[in-house]
Amino acid sequence: xxxxxxxxxxxRLITSSQKNTQAVTVLVLVGTGSKxxxxxxxxxxxxxxxxxxKGTKKRPTPISIAETLxxxxxxxxxxxxxxxxxxxxxxxxxxxxxALDWVSDIFLNSTLPKKEIEKEKGVIVExxxxxxxxxxxxxxxxxxxxxxxxxxxxxxxxGPKENVLGxxxxxxxxxxxxxxxxGNIVVSIAGNFSQKEAIEMVKEYFLKSxxxxxxxxxxxxxxxxxxxxxLDYRKTDQTHLVLGVRGYNLFHPERYAQELLATxxxxxxxxxxxxxxxxxxxxxxxxxxxxxxNPDTGFLATRVGVDxxxxxxxxxxxxxxxxxxSQRRISESELQKxxxxxxxxxxxxxxxxxxxxxxxxxxxxxxxxxxxxxxxxDNLDKVKTEDILRVSRDxxxxxxxxxxxxxxxxxxxxxxxxLKL
Numbered sequence: 148x149x150x151x152x153x154x155x156x157x158x159r160l161i162t163s164s165q166k167n168t169q170a171v172t173v174l175v176l177v178g179t180g181s182k183x184x185x186x187x188x189x190x191x192x193x194x195x196x197x198x199x200x201k202g203t204k205k206r207p208t209p210i211s212i213a214e215t216l217x218x219x220x221x222x223x224x225x226x227x228x229x230x231x232x233x234x235x236x237x238x239x240x241x242x243x244x245x246a247l248d249w250v251s252d253i254f255l256n257s258t259l260p261k262k263e264i265e266k267e268k269g270v271i272v273e274x275x276x277x278x279x280x281x282x283x284x285x286x287x288x289x290x291x292x293x294x295x296x297x298x299x300x301x302x303x304x305x306g307p308k309e310n311v312l313g314x315x316x317x318x319x320x321x322x323x324x325x326x327x328x329x330g331n332i333v334v335s336i337a338g339n340f341s342q343k344e345a346i347e348m349v350k351e352y353f354l355k356s357x358x359x360x361x362x363x364x365x366x367x368x369x370x371x372x373x374x375x376x377x378l379d380y381r382k383t384d385q386t387h388l389v390l391g392v393r394g395y396n397l398f399h400p401e402r403y404a405q406e407l408l409a410t411x412x413x414x415x416x417x418x419x420x421x422x423x424x425x426x427x428x429x430x431x432x433x434x435x436x437x438x439x440x441n442p443d444t445g446f447l448a449t450r451v452g453v454d455x456x457x458x459x460x461x462x463x464x465x466x467x468x469x470x471x472x473s474q475r476r477i478s479e480s481e482l483q484k485x486x487x488x489x490x491x492x493x494x495x496x497x498x499x500x501x502x503x504x505x506x507x508x509x510x511x512x513x514x515x516x517x518x519x520x521x522x523x524x525d526n527l528d529k530v531k532t533e534d535i536l537r538v539s540r541d542x543x544x545x546x547x548x549x550x551x552x553x554x555x556x557x558x559x560x561x562x563x564x565x566l567k568l
Contacts, residue, residue: 154353158329158354160333161333161517162342163504164340172236172246173237173243173250174233174334175333177332182230182364182443183362191310191314192232194271196225197270199225200213201259204258206253220239223235223250240340247336247349251352261316264314268312275311282381282385282553286552287389292551295444299365300443326362328356328357334349335508337503371546374546374550376551381553387451387452387553390451390465390551393549394542398514403526403527407489428460430461490527545567
């Protein structure tokens with residue numbers, strides 16, 4: 148179980164103690180990411196995340212920051228998404244005090260040295276280049292651009308190179324000052340530690356977080372009345388594509404039915420699309436259907452790396468399964484298998500302290516409340532076969548179809564003709 152504590156300044160602390168582990172994770176989330184940016188500073192959330200590792204008064208250099216946890220074999224990193232940015236450290240339980248001190252130090256006290264900003268521009272540009280040169284990753288960037296266009300939800304989290312190269316220290320400081328407010332911060336600690344001591348230590352560190360309102364994100368505009376696609380021509384040996392539909396967000400009452408629908412279609416090695424595309428057609432190494440559910444957006448999509456000669460065949464096979472599941476109710480056994488799969492995967496994941504820290508804190512930050520593992524399982528169990536059919540009929544319509552593709556193809560007309568259910 149977890150315990151929620153709200154500090155006087157509004158910082159939320161979630162603690163989850165596990166005595167059957169030798170590890171502990173400290174995670175700090177702030178509710179800001181690329182959806183909170185303007186076009187002029189797109190990429191600032193991610194750039195700031197990088198800069199938090201470049202020096203504090205206590206640990207003035209990147210090396211001193213890294214060595215602190217390297218010396219105890221800790222695992223540490225940060226990540227930036229559309230709706231949040233996170234910083235974490237995972238260590239052996241006896242080093243909990245060190246991990247909390249380290250995470251709070253980089254989060255609250257980073258000095259953002261100007262000379263490090265200039266160096267980091269090159270690092271981030273290379274990260275952008277790496278993603279572009281990796282079609283399996285880049286096709287997801289194209290997918291978001293296809294769905295949401297020229298608005299924050301459609302922009303690359305890393306930002307364009309020109310923004311990165313032109314980013315100033317004042318812009319980074321201003322963004323941090325506006326967004327890193329106490330009421331927008333969730334501290335999550337999971338693993339083997341004393342909850343009582345942790346609460347007092349977090350108060351000591353995080354009561355200094357500044358209070359006030361932060362800038363909210365702009366409303367996402369979703370407009371689609373016909374199938375849409377985007378192609379990126381590459382002379383690749385394999386075509387990478389994302390094919391799917393707009394779906395439900397985190398707060399939609401059918402979200403659990405949508406998650407089970409994706410699992411039935413392509414969430415498991417015995418799922419319909421895995422069997423059809425990999426086992427029967429032998430056309431792909433990876434094929435996966437999943438959902439992306441955020442507070443204001445959601446979609447269901449199938450990602451696959453395909454033999455260039457079988458792209459059309461695979462697209463037809465995916466669409467055939469989309470259509471079939473929207474016309475014919477799935478069996479009780481297939482639904483039960485999917486429920487048991489999701490529940491089992493969650494149980495296995497939550498054995499680790501870092502997964503528990505994320506599980507509780509992301510719910511708190513994005514949804515404003517936390518469901519336990521048992522409550523989520525109960526919600527999955529409530530889904531019936533008729534719910535899967537109803538959701539399938541609602542989202543699997545020709546006008547909702549979207550295709551993002553990276554491979555040796557330029558002719559859009561060929562693929563447009565395929566996009567129908």
